[in-house]
Amino acid sequence: MGEWSVAFAKAMSRRLLMREHLRRAALWAQKHSAESAWPFFDITEYIDPEFRLSPSLSCKLDQFLRGQPSGVKVTCRGAVRLAELRAQNPAMVPHDLPDLYEPLIRLYERGGEFITDNCGALDLTGVSFRPGRLQGNAYNTQVIPLNDAVLDALDAEGRVTFYASGDDRGTVFRRLLPQGGGQRDEVFSATLGWQPTTQLSTSGVDIECIQIYDQDAARLIEHAVLGSAPR
Secondary structure (H helix, E strand, C coil): CCCHHHHHHCHHHHHHHHHHHHHHHHHHHHHCCCHHHCCCCCCHHHHCCCCCCCHHHHHHHHHHHCCCCHHHHHHHHHHHHHHHHHHHCHHHCCCCCCCCCHHHHHHHHCCCCCEECCCCCEECCCCEECCCCHHHHCCCCCCCCCCHHHHHHHCCCCEEEEEEECCCCCCEEEEEECCCCCCEEEEEECCCEEEECCCCCCCCCCCCEEEECHHHHHHHHHHHHHCCCCC
């Protein structure tokens, strides 16, 4: 579903999108007694076991998904079936849960599929991690906003560490170690994006900064881009 170079360049946003899917899938699985199928399943099988796509749409979908990994097949089919079920019978689809498949659709759009390896880890091409247990993913705070500007700001080619100013944590910095060597320190601006800075210091020489997780950086970037209060 995408070139490897694109998948590697967008590895961070794709990892967070997968984590957001795990969270949403846990909430949907709990609501519809689909815990045994978590994290990749067709939720319509649990909402309305009798629901079927039209033969023509089902055939087109099968052709489109031919050759894709099993997790991609079941979630793409689930996304199409859920959309059709919602269109035909809106009352059957819950409105108190976040869209189940949107994070995965964004992940696919950003450069690739995923597989589950023999050890149970999720391999997203460029990054892999263990999904953990359903209960550990079933929380109400979203991992990452599904906003292209925020997602794009998280990605870079090379190793990235995020920092925030220690006083109000309203400014987000990153230290980038490009694959070709060297180091770049940058600060995020909603209007200019990432800009070079000499302010970043973890030793207190310039300003005191603290290292933060990438999902915390996403919230600060969201605040800068959209003007919403960091969660």
